[in-house]
Amino acid sequence: MELSGENTPMVSFRKVRKSYGALTVLDDLDLDINAGEMVSIIGPSGSGKTTVLRMLMTLEQINSGVIYVDGKPLTHMPKSGKLVPASERHLRSRRADIGMCFQHFNLFPHMTALENCMEGPVQVLGLPKAEARDRSEKLLELVGMIAKKDQHPSRLSGGQQQRVAIARALAMRPKVMLFDEVTSALDPEVIGEVTNVIRGLVSEHNLTMLMVTHQMGFARDISDRVCFFYGGKIEEQGHPSELFGNPQRERTQQFLSAVREAV
Amino acid sequence: MNIFDFVIQYWPRLLAGTGMTVAQFFLAAVLGVAIALLMGLMKLSSNKLLRGSAVTYIEIFRGTSLLVQLYWIFFVLPLFGLSIDKFTAGYVAVGMNIGAYGAELVRGGILSVPKGQWEAALAINMSPAQRMRRIILPQALVNMLPPWGNLMIELLKGTALVSLISVADLMFETKQINGSTFLSAQAFGAALIIYYVLARFMVTPFMRWLEAYMARKMGRA
Numbered sequence: 419m420e421l422s423g424e425n426t427p428m429v430s431f432r433k434v435r436k437s438y439g440a441l442t443v444l445d446d447l448d449l450d451i452n453a454g455e456m457v458s459i460i461g462p463s464g465s466g467k468t469t470v471l472r473m474l475m476t477l478e479q480i481n482s483g484v485i486y487v488d489g490k491p492l493t494h495m496p497k498s499g500k501l502v503p504a505s506e507r508h509l510r511s512r513r514a515d516i517g518m519c520f521q522h523f524n525l526f527p528h529m530t531a532l533e534n535c536m537e538g539p540v541q542v543l544g545l546p547k548a549e550a551r552d553r554s555e556k557l558l559e560l561v562g563m564i565a566k567k568d569q570h571p572s573r574l575s576g577g578q579q580q581r582v583a584i585a586r587a588l589a590m591r592p593k594v595m596l597f598d599e600v601t602s603a604l605d606p607e608v609i610g611e612v613t614n615v616i617r618g619l620v621s622e623h624n625l626t627m628l629m630v631t632h633q634m635g636f637a638r639d640i641s642d643r644v645c646f647f648y649g650g651k652i653e654e655q656g657h658p659s660e661l662f663g664n665p666q667r668e669r670t671q672q673f674l675s676a677v678r679e680a681v
Numbered sequence: 682m683n684i685f686d687f688v689i690q691y692w693p694r695l696l697a698g699t700g701m702t703v704a705q706f707f708l709a710a711v712l713g714v715a716i717a718l719l720m721g722l723m724k725l726s727s728n729k730l731l732r733g734s735a736v737t738y739i740e741i742f743r744g745t746s747l748l749v750q751l752y753w754i755f756f757v758l759p760l761f762g763l764s765i766d767k768f769t770a771g772y773v774a775v776g777m778n779i780g781a782y783g784a785e786l787v788r789g790g791i792l793s794v795p796k797g798q799w800e801a802a803l804a805i806n807m808s809p810a811q812r813m814r815r816i817i818l819p820q821a822l823v824n825m826l827p828p829w830g831n832l833m834i835e836l837l838k839g840t841a842l843v844s845l846i847s848v849a850d851l852m853f854e855t856k857q858i859n860g861s862t863f864l865s866a867q868a869f870g871a872a873l874i875i876y877y878v879l880a881r882f883m884v885t886p887f888m889r890w891l892e893a894y895m896a897r898k899m900g901r902a
Binding site for chain 2: 506510
């Protein structure tokens with residue numbers, strides 16, 4: 419029922435399939451991510467990379483297979499010796515391990531930066547306000563947004579909004595952080611302020627991170643492993659120096675040279 | 682008699698009628714907003730029974746005349762053993778009617794909130810009820826305030842119908858004065874002006890203030 423052993427992966431996709439009608443987005447995906455590992459997912463659009471994150475966040479239901487987080491099933495729950503699809507209650511208990519940042523930030527517009535960060539800790543975790551405020555202010559400090567804590571999102575730039583969104587996700591103390599193209603909607607000159615925050619998380623925190631990105635240089639710099647997705651499958655994966663430096667598969671080579679030409 | 686002399690002579694009754702109109706308006710508005718919220722949410726529910734009930738309610742109250750609904754509540758329901766005094770029957774009928782129109786505004790307002798807001802609320806592990814109450818509804822409310830302003834003015838004008846079940850509102854008093862004095866131009870002229878003043882200088886400014894207040898809360902002001 420549960421995955422156990424010393425080297426239990428933090429996240430484990432086992433034969434996960436996702437399709438929309440006749441269109442198969444992910445085909446029998448097997449992917450393990452170890453605790454503390456930073457894994458980047460790259461690939462052409464429509465290759466299923468964002469779907470991987472959305473399934474893990476339980477924003478999308480899977481058609482078959484099982485996803486485990488921290489050794490325990492996420493998409494399913496044990497019932498009389500079998501795994502059955504998870505109830506809303508089970509999802510809520512397991513989802514607490516996962517945090518996510520989105521391409522378009524999705525901050526709550528009717529709340530200030532600080533209130534955005536405090537919302538989850540107060541409403542979901544039931545923390546006293548003072549404690550939630552303390553935790554949120556520390557995180558806003560970490561992402562360099564403490565000076566703007568009382569501003570509403572409409573008064574913040576894209577890069578600033580994304581940094582608040584990272585603080586908001588961290589305030590829930592997840593074990594796994596998901597970054598879904600978090601720099602894609604940003605102006606080029608502010609991409610650095612967001613990638614620097616993520617860099618800081620990689621070096622200073624023991625978070626497990628899964629990132630979908632188009633920033634090849636960034637993925638190469640900070641990832642422990644890079645997965646190249648093509649047509650709903652992992653076409654190739656490996657250490658960034660190998661995958662970027664010496665790709666084995668023809669599709670990987672084609673994709674990487676197309677990306678380099680575009681730069 | 683010019684209209685000023687008319688008002689000077691009959692102001693106590695006009696004032697009493699206006700007070701009753703404002704009371705009917707206020708109670709109907711509170712009931713209407715509550716019904717609109719409930720029916721709007723039910724119409725978005727995944728539960729077929731809830732959704733079906735909301736659709737039926739909205740169809741009945743939008744598809745038939747408010748006056749007929751008022752007569753049903755005041756004259757027909759007692760035949761089934763449910764007697765309601767005229768004051769209550771008045772604002773209940775108007776409130777239930779306006780609630781059906783408002784339900785569509787609530788539904789539209791909720792659907793106008795971007796999908797990303799639902800997803801972000803889910804990503805911090807909020808329950809479905811928390812997502813709706815804390816994240817979606819406040820934003821939906823801002824989006825639907827302008828059409829609610831129109832609906833509130835419709836509601837004010839709709840309350841004039843309660844005079845037909847003898848609730849002593851502005852319209853009822855005006856008709857009484859007209860019946861005993863035959864000063865039709867002055868009586869209905871005064872009523873016209875009072876309804877206009879209520880709508881233009883009370884309801885509209887209040888809704889504008891509410892819109893500005895909500896915009897400030899959203900950090901948009």
